[in-house]
Amino acid sequence: MPHRSAPGALRRERHHIAFLALVAIIGITAAGIAFLYLDQPLCEAVHSRTLTPLCQTALRYATYVGNWQLAPLIVAILLLASGRHWQRLLKTIAAAYLVRTVLVEGLKLVIGRPRPRLLPDATVFEGFGGGSSFPSGHASFSFMIALIIAAWFPRWRWPAWIIAVLISLSRILSRAHFMSDVIVGAAIGIVAAGLFLWIWPPVTDETREAIEEEERRHRARREAWAASFEGQSAMARSRRRAMATLIVVLFIAGTLISYWFVDRIPGFCHNAFFEHPVMQALGAVGRHLGTWDLAPMLLAIALVAAGGRWRRLLLTVVAGFAVQTTLTEGIKELVGRPRPSQLDAPTMFCGPGTNYHSFPSGHASFIFVFCTICAHYFPQARWPLMALAVFVAASRVVVAAHYPSDVVFGALIGVLSGWLVLAIWPPAGPAESTVEGPHE
Numbered sequence: 001m002p003h004r005s006a007p008g009a010l011r012r013e014r015h016h017i018a019f020l021a022l023v024a025i026i027g028i029t030a031a032g033i034a035f036l037y038l039d040q041p042l043c044e045a046v047h048s049r050t051l052t053p054l055c056q057t058a059l060r061y062a063t064y065v066g067n068w069q070l071a072p073l074i075v076a077i078l079l080l081a082s083g084r085h086w087q088r089l090l091k092t093i094a095a096a097y098l099v100r101t102v103l104v105e106g107l108k109l110v111i112g113r114p115r116p117r118l119l120p121d122a123t124v125f126e127g128f129g130g131g132s133s134f135p136s137g138h139a140s141f142s143f144m145i146a147l148i149i150a151a152w153f154p155r156w157r158w159p160a161w162i163i164a165v166l167i168s169l170s171r172i173l174s175r176a177h178f179m180s181d182v183i184v185g186a187a188i189g190i191v192a193a194g195l196f197l198w199i200w201p202p203v204t205d206e207t208r209e210a211i212e213e214e215e216r217r218h219r220a221r222r223e224a225w226a227a228s229f230e231g232q233s234a235m236a237r238s239r240r241r242a243m244a245t246l247i248v249v250l251f252i253a254g255t256l257i258s259y260w261f262v263d264r265i266p267g268f269c270h271n272a273f274f275e276h277p278v279m280q281a282l283g284a285v286g287r288h289l290g291t292w293d294l295a296p297m298l299l300a301i302a303l304v305a306a307g308g309r310w311r312r313l314l315l316t317v318v319a320g321f322a323v324q325t326t327l328t329e330g331i332k333e334l335v336g337r338p339r340p341s342q343l344d345a346p347t348m349f350c351g352p353g354t355n356y357h358s359f360p361s362g363h364a365s366f367i368f369v370f371c372t373i374c375a376h377y378f379p380q381a382r383w384p385l386m387a388l389a390v391f392v393a394a395s396r397v398v399v400a401a402h403y404p405s406d407v408v409f410g411a412l413i414g415v416l417s418g419w420l421v422l423a424i425w426p427p428a429g430p431a432e433s434t435v436e437g438p439h440e
Contacts, residue, residue: 016198020191027187034180039122042172042179047120055173062170065163066138074145081153085203085211092148092196100140100192104185108132117175136177139168139185140192147193151202244419251412258405263346269400270344279398286395289388290363295370302374309427313377316425320369324417328365328410332357341400361402361410364393368414376418377427389414 112130146164150157336350
């Protein structure tokens with residue numbers, strides 16, 4: 001909540017809190033009255049009538065306005081209308097929508113009230129999984145947007161409120177909700193919007209100057225902080241976390257896409273291109289680089305290049321290899337997927353106790369943990385190292401030892417294992433201040 005010390009601002013805050021409390025009290029009271037005296041009679045009255053085609057069309061379009069079909073268009077128009085303050089408005093809408101969705105969907109799940117069109121009995125509440133009538137999501141969204149529009153664009157407040165009421169009434173007439181569902185939904189939408197309009201006051205003609213001055217001071221403090229050592233370090237950490245998250249997401253997506261769309265291509269691992277003598281020779285080289293045939297040579301080259309840091313590099317590689325091996329071999333044993341060279345059945349997973357160890361690829365996990373660690377010790381060689389890792393991993397598909405999804409998931413294990421040990425033993429120790437850090 002923004003800091004305000006002026007007596008007038010404190011009074012406005014008290015009024016705002018009182019408004020939210022009043023809306024909640026009125027909503028609960030009105031919903032109780034509707035449940036006791038109006039829900040069932042209205043349900044029976046609507047249920048006994050046949051709506052004209054014109055009325056049905058109007059109800060359908062009213063539903064679209066409060067649903068995903070047209071609601072994003074309404075939000076886009078509001079953001080355009082807010083001009084250069086669109087980010088403030090977007091924060092308000094997004095935060096209010098999140099709170100509103102959690103409350104509405106949580107109550108729907110817990111209460112389980114069947115919709116009137118399925119069970120026209122207003123007294124039935126079946127609990128978890130029983131229904132999704134109470135409260136109305138359309139009413140909560142439309143009243144949330146209506147309050148935000150009324151606060152940000154006062155000239156549009158009456159059309160916004162009228163449309164919100166019509167959308168809510170359409171949910172009763174279409175037999176999607178009882179009246180008490182709509183009342184509680186509307187109260188939730190108003191409270192959610194009011195809460196974040198209090199946290200981020202709307203930019204209107206009356207508040208524009210004060211808010212823009214506050215934003216200028218905030219930008220100046222932000223720029224000074226960003227220019228400081230602490231700010232630069234924090235931003236660098238944020239960029240590294242974002243990049244790490246993106247890499248993990250891409251690996252997981254690559255594994256799923258490979259499994260669903262590439263592994264299942266008939267004869268993919270036995271096609272003529274892979275079986276060409278040149279490709280088989282390259283595959284054999286990749287196999288040797290990822291095992292104890294040539295891997296010690298790679299490690300020796302890295303240790304020589306590390307100079308005085310060779311002990312730390314050796315410790316990190318050994319620890320990463322231990323983590324990678326434990327994860328890879330454990331998953332292999334649990335999953336029990338046949339290799340393409342054993343049985344061309346990409347959807348078969350036999351489980352523990354078999355002699356099938358295709359998923360995930362041990363070569364891919366080893367070479368990626370090794371190259372991930374070395375890329376942090378030798379940043380200037382990161383791209384050749386990554387190319388080497390991709391070459392070794394891809395070679396396992398060429399020689400029909402693994403499916404593509406095995407290789408992609410093995411690479412993910414290798415990268416995560418490397419990050420883990422680098423977080424414990426980064427390349428630069430306290431006495432090695434001239435050496436770059438693990439993620440720079």
